[in-house]
Amino acid sequence: MNRKLENSELERLDVEGFKAAEKSPIIVVLDNIRSLNNIGSVFRTADAFLVEKIYLCGITATPPHKDIRKTALGATESVDWEYRKDTLELVQDLKRNGIKTIAVEQAENATQLHDFAINPKETVALIFGNEVKGVDQEVVSACDQVLEIPQFGTKHSLNISVSAGIVVWDVWSKWKALK
Template sequence: MRKLKNSELDRLDIYQFKSASKIPLVLVLDNIRSLNNIGSVFRTADAFRIEKIYLCGITAAPPHKDIHKTALGATESVAWEYKKNTVDLIAELQKDYMCLAVEQTENTTPLNHFIPETSTKYALVFGNEVKGVSQEVVDSCQGVLEIPQFGTKHSLNIAVSAGVVVWDLWSKLQLLSKKK
């Protein structure tokens, strides 16, 4: 097998990306402290054509060299907005989106059991690297998704979590839309 050159990958340019249809999904970053994690989430959002990223609380916003280092230009393609208060944002988003925290709580829905509805738009909330999604934000969401884990550690890196959950929802939505 021959490795493909970037020119052979048939990727969109920024202008095509901005006008292309997006999957009905926004990401909410609740008090993320690592600039590298923020940049990585931007890259994941670009890869799967996410509608928008909301940066909340202490989460840094572009432009910043450490975000740019891992985003590799995705801060230019992906729509984003800073909101100081995550709970207020969730209340606003619930008008149009089902808001789901990605966290470990009582009565969570394991990600592998979650079946998204193609007629529903989703907002996924990811939390701080140490404290996770705050209890107040969890309480304001309409549900909680949990990534099943089977090792000794209790959590995944936020950028990894976002990649796993976005991929899972993207692939399920693609499959469901083909069945229609």
């Protein structure tokens, strides 16, 4: 029989331990995300995989907010974040600082997630877009690469928080395997 573990048995970091821990070379950029629950869910994913930082851009709401807090469950306290008004300017700044910028979008010449290879010494910024419009075309055009999650059903897209969970886990697991 498999017994579920109690939270006290999970040996999770506290906020101070998280802040001191080695981070994965992943930055998450949220480009005009409307849903506060999606924002909070992305914070939890970022916490789970020791993401270096989250940038909240455009209309994306910022902590503290009760609806973000409801799904983040404290991750807004552990994960570093910053608000930037203009996503395109942020992408240009990240590139100037040697960070590889990757839009997660359906686009011509996109790399399928399962074909995506990482350089474990390179920090990547994963840009996730608005629930309806996706990543702004100007931002997609400015990025170094576009990454697409393959889908095989009838729907055109996945929820932003689901997409972030899939992509961050995939990049983290590839980084961890090469580290």
